[in-house]
Amino acid sequence: METARGTPSGVSCLTCPVRQHSAWQVLNEAETRLLDQRRKAREYLAGDLVFAAGEPSTGLYCMAAGTVAIRKSDGVGNVIPIRLAYQGDIFGYRGLLLDARRRYSAEAVRASRMCFVDRSVVGILLDRNPALGRQFLQRIAGDLEDAHDSLLRHATLSNRGKFVRLLVSLMSHHGSTAHDGSQYMALPLSRRELATMIGTRQETLSRIIGRLEEDGLARFSGRTVQFTRPDALVREIQHPSQANSLS
Amino acid sequence: METARGTPSGVSCLTCPVRQHSAWQVLNEAETRLLDQRRKAREYLAGDLVFAAGEPSTGLYCMAAGTVAIRKSDGVGNVIPIRLAYQGDIFGYRGLLLDARRRYSAEAVRASRMCFVDRSVVGILLDRNPALGRQFLQRIAGDLEDAHDSLLRHATLSNRGKFVRLLVSLMSHHGSTAHDGSQYMALPLSRRELATMIGTRQETLSRIIGRLEEDGLARFSGRTVQFTRPDALVREIQHPSQANSLS
DNA sequence: CGCCAGGTTGATTTCGCTCAAGCAATGTGG
DNA sequence: CCACATTGCTTGAGCGAAATCAACCTGGCG
Numbered sequence: 001m002e003t004a005r006g007t008p009s010g011v012s013c014l015t016c017p018v019r020q021h022s023a024w025q026v027l028n029e030a031e032t033r034l035l036d037q038r039r040k041a042r043e044y045l046a047g048d049l050v051f052a053a054g055e056p057s058t059g060l061y062c063m064a065a066g067t068v069a070i071r072k073s074d075g076v077g078n079v080i081p082i083r084l085a086y087q088g089d090i091f092g093y094r095g096l097l098l099d100a101r102r103r104y105s106a107e108a109v110r111a112s113r114m115c116f117v118d119r120s121v122v123g124i125l126l127d128r129n130p131a132l133g134r135q136f137l138q139r140i141a142g143d144l145e146d147a148h149d150s151l152l153r154h155a156t157l158s159n160r161g162k163f164v165r166l167l168v169s170l171m172s173h174h175g176s177t178a179h180d181g182s183q184y185m186a187l188p189l190s191r192r193e194l195a196t197m198i199g200t201r202q203e204t205l206s207r208i209i210g211r212l213e214e215d216g217l218a219r220f221s222g223r224t225v226q227f228t229r230p231d232a233l234v235r236e237i238q239h240p241s242q243a244n245s246l247s
Numbered sequence: 248m249e250t251a252r253g254t255p256s257g258v259s260c261l262t263c264p265v266r267q268h269s270a271w272q273v274l275n276e277a278e279t280r281l282l283d284q285r286r287k288a289r290e291y292l293a294g295d296l297v298f299a300a301g302e303p304s305t306g307l308y309c310m311a312a313g314t315v316a317i318r319k320s321d322g323v324g325n326v327i328p329i330r331l332a333y334q335g336d337i338f339g340y341r342g343l344l345l346d347a348r349r350r351y352s353a354e355a356v357r358a359s360r361m362c363f364v365d366r367s368v369v370g371i372l373l374d375r376n377p378a379l380g381r382q383f384l385q386r387i388a389g390d391l392e393d394a395h396d397s398l399l400r401h402a403t404l405s406n407r408g409k410f411v412r413l414l415v416s417l418m419s420h421h422g423s424t425a426h427d428g429s430q431y432m433a434l435p436l437s438r439r440e441l442a443t444m445i446g447t448r449q450e451t452l453s454r455i456i457g458r459l460e461e462d463g464l465a466r467f468s469g470r471t472v473q474f475t476r477p478d479a480l481v482r483e484i485q486h487p488s489q490a491n492s493l494s
Numbered sequence: 495c496g497c498c499a500g501g502t503t504g505a506t507t508t509c510g511c512t513c514a515a516g517c518a519a520t521g522t523g524g
Numbered sequence: 525c526c527a528c529a530t531t532g533c534t535t536g537a538g539c540g541a542a543a544t545c546a547a548c549c550t551g552g553c554g
Contacts (some may be wrong), residue, residue: 072395078403082395098388133380140387141345147394148319148329154401155446156325159542191501199402204542206502222501222551406510438533451510453534469519469533495554502549509542514535521530 012036013115018064018088023135031129039115044068044108055102057095059118063087066112067174067188070104080196083146084109084188086173093136094143096122109188154199160208162198165237167218171227184226259283260362265311265335270382278372286362291315291355302349304342306365310334313359314421314435317351328444330393331356331435333420340383341390343369356435401446407455409445412484414465418474431473 013019013036014029027035041064044050050061050068061068063085070091073079082104085091095102096119126133153162174185187194195205212218217233219226227233260266260283261276274282288311291297297308297315308315310332317338320326329351332338342349343366373380400409422432434441442452459465464480466473474480 072399074399074403078399080399080402082398094388094391097384103392133384137344137380137384137387140384140391141341144341144387144391144394145350147391147398150398151329151394151401152319152321152325152327154398155327155443156321196402201543202501203503203544207542210502448511449533450512450535454510457534497554498552500550500552502547504547505545507542507544509540511540512538514537516535517533519531519533522528524525524527 013039016064018062021088022062023090023132023139024062026131026135027125027129031125035117035121035125038121039117041113041115044112044114046108046110048108050106050108050114051092051102052105053102057092057098057100057102057119059116060090060092060096060122061085061106062115062117063089063091064113064115066108066114067110068112068114069107069109069189069193071107072104081189081193083143084170084173090139094140097136097140159198159200159204160211161237163194163205163208164212164233166194166197167225167227168233168237171225171230175227181230182226182228183230184224187223187225260286263311265309268335269309270337270379270386271309273378273382274372274376278376282364282368282372285368286364288360288362291359291361293355293357295355297353297355297361298339298349299352300349304339304345304347304349304366306363307337307339307343307369308332308353309362309364310336310338311360311362313355313361314357315359315361316354316356316436316440318354319351326443328436328440330390331417331420337386341387344383344387406445406447406451407458408484410441410452410455411459411480413441413444414472414474415480415484418472418477422474428477429473429475430477431471434470434472 013024013032019025019032024032024035039062044066053073065087068085068091070082070085071079072082085106091106092102094100153165157165170188171183171185174188175183176185177183189197191205191209192202195202198205200208209218209220213220217227217229217236219228260271260279266272266279271279271282286309291313300320312334315332315338317329317332318326319329332353338353339349341347400412404412417435418430418432421435422430424430436444438452438456439449442449445452447455456465456467460467464474464476464483466475
């Protein structure tokens with residue numbers, strides 16, 4: 001939680017290091033100033049709910065620091081993580097742009113700081129700057145691409161393959177590299193959730209983890225993971241198995 | 248193929264029965280006339296490729312009749328069907344709006360007739376009528392929703408459950424109801440493709456089909472399916488299994 | 495201290511993938 | 525018109541992977 005409180009929230013959007021990587025990059029100075037005046041900085045602790053499925057969409061969120069998990073659930077208690085949002089990511093635009101109720105829940109998995117932008121402000125900016133609409137369109141198209149990639153991988157990869165992919169992707173956001181070339185990170189999700197992301201049970205994941213350790217590819221201890229040979233893991237998923245040889 | 252040739256392609260967009268259900272519904276008469284003048288009607292036989300992954304996106308397609316399968320493939324020969332497009336559906340907008348190369352392939356699975364609309368025309372219409380952009384945005388968001396639903400079902404449903412869902416959804420587009428309340432249709436895809444849509448092998452699907460017949464829920468013969476008790480099938484997926492009781 | 499959530503481990507069974515054979519419908523060339 | 529190949533689908537046997545059920549461990553917490 002120190003990370004979130006570390007940076008003061010009183011800074012301006014104009015100087016925000018996040019801006020040039022976000023959808024706001026297309027705004028000019030006047031528009032950015034408007035955004036800055038009307039935004040509301042909010043802080044969340046790990047476990048806090050940002051919004052829940054079924055709520056009306058009142059605005060969108062721009063991540064300044066931390067990690068937020070976006071999850072989808074059906075009516076009978078099944079929940080799957082859809083994606084994680086990090087610094088610079090904007091989320092909540094789907095419901096807002098469609099003027100629909102939230103179909104996902106968003107929960108801070110670390111202490112996080114983000115700016116809330118009300119729908120009225122987004123509407124003004126969209127009217128003034130058509131490029132912003134195109135930005136959001138591209139984000140949604142990117143989300144769609146990700147979802148289809150997941151579908152394809154679910155259909156073709158082994159559980160181990162899926163998990164390694166997931167680990168490598170998480171490492172790219174959460175990881176640090178040590179002096180000896182190994183990489184390490186703190187897992188942002190529980191094993192149970194990691195298991196549902198690859199479509200298996202927690203017990204199965206536990207055994208997969210055991211096998212990865214046997215093979216000397218990674219070391220797990222609580223929430224921390226270390227890739228002892230990062231290149232070997234990357235090679236394992238870049239040289240993928242033809243069709244369904246689910247071995 | 249008679250279905251496709253049955254309706255003359257010389258009709259105007261203004262009188263097209265498809266229009267009021269499609270994204271074009273927001274166009275006024277002048278805009279519709281422009282669309283009509285610049286569209287190019289094209290005919291495809293079953294098996295014909297409309298576009299392939301990797302091609303540049305030169306425009307979009309509006310289905311007048313028939314069925315088109317949109318598929319995604321990775322680099323090593325794995326292919327999964329993403330969705331089927333029917334009369335009134337528009338496809339190819341993703342690549343066009345993002346000005347990107349095709350990421351999917353589109354193949355006519357029945358003889359089909361569709362109108363091709365060049366990117367220049369789409370650009371003009373988007374500039375003139377902002378509501379059209381919103382229409383496409385909603386379509387993409389809908390596609391995203393579908394993809395996430397698939398992910399959730401893949402993670403939670405049994406193979407049988409997934410197949411029944413797929414059947415019911417296909418029936419809603421391809422099916423007819425008989426005098427005795429039973430429903431029937433001709434399957435638009437091969438068993439192999441149906442199998443990949445639910446993430447299994449064709450042999451497994453064959454056994455699932457056998458079990459459905461044993462249970463007296465459906466009858467299969469070649470490409471035709473009959474739901475003897477449609478309500479029982481719907482009940483099977485509406486009263487879904489809690490969590491992963493993959494029985 | 496006992497309780498609980500999160501995680502691991504083990505024993506058992508079910509499921510689905512693989513390999514292989516067979517079969518019906520369709521096509522092809524002699 | 526017949527031998528033959530091809531394609532789409534079904535069926536069977538064997539086996540490996542993963543789900544299930546259950547016990548157990550660990551650390552955190554009232």
